[in-house]
Amino acid sequence: KDLESENTxxxxxxxxxxxxxxxxxxALRKK
Known part of the structure:
Protein backbone atom coordinates (compact mmCIF):
# COMPACT_ATOMS: atom_id res chain seq x y z
CA LYS A 1 0.00 0.00 0.00
CA ASP A 2 1.37 3.39 -0.96
CA LEU A 3 1.52 5.61 2.11
CA GLU A 4 1.65 8.85 0.12
CA SER A 5 -1.57 8.15 -1.79
CA GLU A 6 -3.25 7.01 1.42
CA ASN A 7 -2.33 10.31 3.09
CA THR A 8 -3.71 12.27 0.14
CA ALA A 27 -27.38 27.19 6.42
CA LEU A 28 -28.13 27.34 10.14
CA ARG A 29 -27.02 30.96 10.35
CA LYS A 30 -29.26 32.05 7.48
CA LYS A 31 -32.43 30.72 9.12
Missing part, protein backbone atom coordinates in the same frame (compact mmCIF):
# COMPACT_ATOMS: atom_id res chain seq x y z
CA UNK A 9 -6.95 10.30 0.27
CA UNK A 10 -7.37 10.95 3.99
CA UNK A 11 -6.69 14.66 3.52
CA UNK A 12 -9.36 14.82 0.81
CA UNK A 13 -11.87 13.10 3.08
CA UNK A 14 -11.05 15.51 5.89
CA UNK A 15 -11.36 18.53 3.61
CA UNK A 16 -14.77 17.31 2.45
CA UNK A 17 -15.93 16.93 6.05
CA UNK A 18 -14.79 20.45 6.91
CA UNK A 19 -16.44 21.83 3.77
CA UNK A 20 -19.76 20.14 4.60
CA UNK A 21 -19.57 21.41 8.18
CA UNK A 22 -19.09 24.96 6.90
CA UNK A 23 -22.09 24.60 4.58
CA UNK A 24 -24.24 23.37 7.47
CA UNK A 25 -23.13 26.25 9.68
CA UNK A 26 -23.95 28.75 6.92
Missing amino acids: RLKKLLAEQVFENDLIKD
Whole structure:
Protein backbone atom coordinates (compact mmCIF):
# COMPACT_ATOMS: atom_id res chain seq x y z
CA LYS A 1 0.00 0.00 0.00
CA ASP A 2 1.37 3.39 -0.96
CA LEU A 3 1.52 5.61 2.11
CA GLU A 4 1.65 8.85 0.12
CA SER A 5 -1.57 8.15 -1.79
CA GLU A 6 -3.25 7.01 1.42
CA ASN A 7 -2.33 10.31 3.09
CA THR A 8 -3.71 12.27 0.14
CA ARG A 9 -6.95 10.30 0.27
CA LEU A 10 -7.37 10.95 3.99
CA LYS A 11 -6.69 14.66 3.52
CA LYS A 12 -9.36 14.82 0.81
CA LEU A 13 -11.87 13.10 3.08
CA LEU A 14 -11.05 15.51 5.89
CA ALA A 15 -11.36 18.53 3.61
CA GLU A 16 -14.77 17.31 2.45
CA GLN A 17 -15.93 16.93 6.05
CA VAL A 18 -14.79 20.45 6.91
CA PHE A 19 -16.44 21.83 3.77
CA GLU A 20 -19.76 20.14 4.60
CA ASN A 21 -19.57 21.41 8.18
CA ASP A 22 -19.09 24.96 6.90
CA LEU A 23 -22.09 24.60 4.58
CA ILE A 24 -24.24 23.37 7.47
CA LYS A 25 -23.13 26.25 9.68
CA ASP A 26 -23.95 28.75 6.92
CA ALA A 27 -27.38 27.19 6.42
CA LEU A 28 -28.13 27.34 10.14
CA ARG A 29 -27.02 30.96 10.35
CA LYS A 30 -29.26 32.05 7.48
CA LYS A 31 -32.43 30.72 9.12
